[in-house]
Amino acid sequence: MKRTVWFIGVAVVAALATVFVLNGIRNPAQEQAAHQHDETEQHQQWTCGMHPQVIRDEPGLCPICAMELTPLIQSSQGQNAETPAATIKYWVDPEDPTFVRHDEGLSPAGVPLVPVYEGHATYGSVIHIDPVMVQNMGIRTATVERGTLSASLRTIGRVHIDEQGQYNINSKIAGWVERLYVNVTGQQVKAGQPLLELYSPQLVSAQQELLLAARYRHNLDPKADSSLRESADRLFESARIRLQRWDITSAQIDALLKRDEVRKTMTLYAPHNGVVTLKNVREGEAVKAGQTLLELSDFSQVWVQAEIYEQDRGRVSEGLLVTVAIPGDSRPTRGYRGRIDYLYPYVDTLTQTVQARIVLNNADGALQPQRFVDVVITLSPQNDVLLIPADAVVDSGERQLVFIARPGGTFEPRPVQLGQRDDQGRVVVQQGLFEGEDVVVSAQFLLDSETQLREALRKMTMDNAEETAPEPSADLEELF
Numbered sequence: 001m002k003r004t005v006w007f008i009g010v011a012v013v014a015a016l017a018t019v020f021v022l023n024g025i026r027n028p029a030q031e032q033a034a035h036q037h038d039e040t041e042q043h044q045q046w047t048c049g050m051h052p053q054v055i056r057d058e059p060g061l062c063p064i065c066a067m068e069l070t071p072l073i074q075s076s077q078g079q080n081a082e083t084p085a086a087t088i089k090y091w092v093d094p095e096d097p098t099f100v101r102h103d104e105g106l107s108p109a110g111v112p113l114v115p116v117y118e119g120h121a122t123y124g125s126v127i128h129i130d131p132v133m134v135q136n137m138g139i140r141t142a143t144v145e146r147g148t149l150s151a152s153l154r155t156i157g158r159v160h161i162d163e164q165g166q167y168n169i170n171s172k173i174a175g176w177v178e179r180l181y182v183n184v185t186g187q188q189v190k191a192g193q194p195l196l197e198l199y200s201p202q203l204v205s206a207q208q209e210l211l212l213a214a215r216y217r218h219n220l221d222p223k224a225d226s227s228l229r230e231s232a233d234r235l236f237e238s239a240r241i242r243l244q245r246w247d248i249t250s251a252q253i254d255a256l257l258k259r260d261e262v263r264k265t266m267t268l269y270a271p272h273n274g275v276v277t278l279k280n281v282r283e284g285e286a287v288k289a290g291q292t293l294l295e296l297s298d299f300s301q302v303w304v305q306a307e308i309y310e311q312d313r314g315r316v317s318e319g320l321l322v323t324v325a326i327p328g329d330s331r332p333t334r335g336y337r338g339r340i341d342y343l344y345p346y347v348d349t350l351t352q353t354v355q356a357r358i359v360l361n362n363a364d365g366a367l368q369p370q371r372f373v374d375v376v377i378t379l380s381p382q383n384d385v386l387l388i389p390a391d392a393v394v395d396s397g398e399r400q401l402v403f404i405a406r407p408g409g410t411f412e413p414r415p416v417q418l419g420q421r422d423d424q425g426r427v428v429v430q431q432g433l434f435e436g437e438d439v440v441v442s443a444q445f446l447l448d449s450e451t452q453l454r455e456a457l458r459k460m461t462m463d464n465a466e467e468t469a470p471e472p473s474a475d476l477e478e479l480f
Contacts, residue, residue, distance in 0.1 A: 044057075047069060047070060048062035048067055048069055054069070066124065067116075067120060067122065068120050070120075087117065087118055088117055089117065089118055090115075090434070091103065091104050091113035091114065092113060092122050093111055094113075095109065096109075096431075097122040097414075098415050098416055098417040099431055100414075102434070121413055121414065122415065123401065123413050126410060126412050126413075127410070128410050128411075129411065131409045134409050138442055139405070139440055139442060139443045140441050140442040141405045141440055142388060142439055142441045143438055144386055144388055144433050144436060144439060145387050145388075145435070146384060146385065146386055146435050148382065148383045148384070149381065149382045149385055149387060149420060149422050150378075151379045151382075151423070152379060152422070153308075153377040153379055154374070154376050155377070156374065157306035157307065157324065157358070157374075157375040158304070158305050158370060158371065158373070159302050159367045159368060159369050159372075159373060160303045160370075161277070161297045161299070161303070162298065162303050163303070165274070165297060165298030165300070166277075166295065166296070166297050166298075167274060167297075167298075168295055169195060169268065169292070169293050169294040169295065170292045171287045171288070171289060171291055172246045172247055172289060173246055173289050174202070174286075174287065174289050175201075175203065175286070176199045176200070176287070177196050177197070177285050177293075178197045178198065178199045178264075178283075178284070179196060179197040179265070180196045180281065181194045182270075182294060183279070183283065184279070185277065185278070185279050186275060186276060186277075187275070188275055189273070189275070189276065190270065190273050191270055191271065191272050192269055193270045194268070194269055195267075195268050195269060195294060196267070196281070197265040197267050197268075198266055198268060198287075199264055199265045200266075203265075203266050204262055206239065206243050206246070207256060207263065209242075210236070210240060210242075210253070210257070211257070211260060211261075211262065213235045213236040213238075214257055214260075216232055216235070216236075217232040217233060220232050240253055246266075247268055248266055252267070270296060271296075273298055273300070274297050274299070275296065276294055277297045278294065279293075279294055280292050280293055280295075281294070299365060299367075299368075301361060302360055302362045303357055304322075304338075304358040304367070304373060304375065305355045305356070305358075306340075306377070307351060307353040308343075308353055309353055310354075315420065316340065316356060316379070318340050318342060318343055320339060320340050320379065321337070321339055321377075321378040322339060322375060322377050323336070323375075324336040324338070324358065324367075324376075325373065325374045326366060326371070327372065336367065337360075338360045340358055341358060342357040343357075344356075344357070356377075358375070379420070382420065385429075386430075386433060386435060387427070387428060387429070388402065388427060388433070389426060389427075389439075390421055390427045391425065391441045393416070393427065394445060399415055400417070400418055401413055401414065402414055402416050402432070402440070403439065403440040404437055404438065404440075414432055415432055416429055416431065416432030416433060417429070417430045417431040418430065
């Protein structure tokens with residue numbers, strides 16, 4: 001009986017020992033997997049999808065682009081690999097957050113595009129608002145559409161005298177002004193109207209020479225030699241041309257020959273219609289040859305010099321249609337239409353603008369020189385461009401931002417690059433948006449304040465974590 005009990009005890013001890021030994025033996029693969037699992041849990045790190053060289057031990061924001069960091073896990077080969085938080089929304093240029101594409105590729109500068117995941121943004125933080133609160137805030141959206149932009153540019157201009165309609169009245173010979181018919185600046189004159197009477201000994205002598213040559217040719221014997229008659233004709237024509245070159249008209253010369261008497265003074269007439277804009281002579285004053293006496297300007301056609309600012313210079317070209325209006329005109333429908341005739345190749349030193357010249361018909365005389373006018377330039381239309389309401393843009397002066405409305409009360413801030421605007425409140429989006437996306441057009445300033453507040457708080461948290469965070473390990477530095 002004792003022997004039986006002893007054998008049973010030995011068997012129980014042997015069984016327990018076998019179980020203990022088997023439990024103590026572990027599969028090497030299982031040991032390694034467990035070790036990796038423990039290592040992963042103990043050394044979870046976070047990185048930036050746009051700047052993989054940034055690695056942190058805690059979640060937060062990237063110090064370079066302020067994007068939310070994404071977790072890293074150990075791959076099967078023991079290397080760190082980025083784990084996307086969600087599906088990829090789009091791809092972005094890490095150096096230019098306004099350059100976004102649907103597919104992976106390179107930026108214009110040759111930089112590889114990086115993914116942006118659901119729940120992340122290229123700038124600031126994604127905001128989640130309860131749908132009921134969205135309605136209470138009165139948030140409205142508009143769809144990014146592709147279309148044609150017909151824009152115009154409004155600026156100011158000043159009326160100037162057409163330089164091709166200015167005429168200088170001067171004396172070709174020295175003498176004295178015996179009588180001045182036009183004696184007031186601003187006086188209207190018509191072509192052929194007498195301006196002044198000039199006495200000059202040279203004029204008197206030239207009249208005498210013409211009359212003597214005419215008498216000699218008239219009294220010449222018809223039977224005289226042909227060479228003698230030709231000489232008389234040349235002498236007569238020479239005296240006549242001499243008076244013409246001193247601005248004596250053909251009608252005056254014919255009257256002189258008909259009268260056959262020398263006049264003490266000769267009258268100078270207006271060559272064109274115009275207004276006296278300069279009077280540089282008085283009655284009885286002695287004048288010299290070449291001296292400017294009067295200046296006439298024709299106001300029937302004027303120039304408008306429009307101010308084109310530097311940021312608009314690339315949008316304006318010669319030939320564009322222009323409408324000019326007089327401020328405060330009682331007839332607002334009245335406008336003067338023309339085209340840009342010339343763009344000056346230099347910048348005005350006072351206004352730092354480029355001048356655009358517009359030639360306008362001024363038959364009614366309402367466009368008075370030196371008057372300010374309103375100028376509207378019709379720009380060339382832009383076809384097949386992305387358009388959004390200008391109200392959707394939050395412009396801080398340093399950046400231009402819009403908020404993308406996504407399902408479930410989610411709003412994503414995104415930087416954009418804008419182009420021209422039209423008179424209907426639309427603006428061209430050159431970069432940053434996709435066709436069909438919905439942008440917020442009201443209450444976006446509240447969203448902007450919220451995302452800036454969240455960004456500031458996250459940066460403060462990140463800065464505090466950086467003070468105690470250990471340096472990245474050597475193998476991770478080599479990997480990224």
